[in-house]
Amino acid sequence: MMNNTETAPTAHPTPEAQPTRISGIGRVLVAVYGVLALAATGRSFVQIVGKFSEAPLAYTLSALAAVVYIVATVALIRSGSGWYRVAWIAIGFEMLGVLVIGLLSVFDPQLFPHDTVWSYFGRGYLFIPLVLPILGLWWLARHRPARAA
Template structure:
């Protein structure tokens, strides 16, 4: 069993002796994963700061919308942490969060179209993320594709 490396790979993750880095899922934040790290970082800060300000300044106006934005920020932060952490366990947890994020975007997006009065103020996921150029819908799909491709080879 391999020891953890400086790259954050956990025990049991094969390492490349020459470079000291982990192969397979440990490189979640490398290559195309770097763009996901950047976008999840931006969305974590954006959703968290927006929801915090809204909850402090006008919580009584649209509590459901503001709480949902805070939940989105937590999901984004967890996926960001998982991408940076690397390793098979982080990859699996990030995949679960991407699925939850996608379900959230589809549920809230549909809800805001069917019953707009339930959301007097928009959330990050309102109208499938239209206010954010549909990136909240594209991010979990892209994340799932990347995380599936980052799976280590069988027997590695």
């Protein structure tokens, strides 16, 4: 038991205790990625199980988007340079997917008779799929992991 004159020992921060990419606004980013991962997974599951034959390309792309969101969420949560690279790859792929599928769905709507997560730049998700990778890549650029000494 400590009396008023004693002080608790001070802990020295370890590398594991240092702030991570998910501090501050990064927590919001991870939360939005997590919600989008759940939404895309649920949507693609229902589409594939219930009506896959109606639009196999669109529903497969929705499932791919769900996997990308899951990987991005995990990679943003985890620390280390390896996970940092995985986050860059996943979010970069997401950005490419949103742009390509978005443009194709605008210029050739017959390719996607049913919407995917990325159709019309994520219109069905309030354009969050278009904005999120921009914010994610910006966040990663601002929070590079420290190099090993």
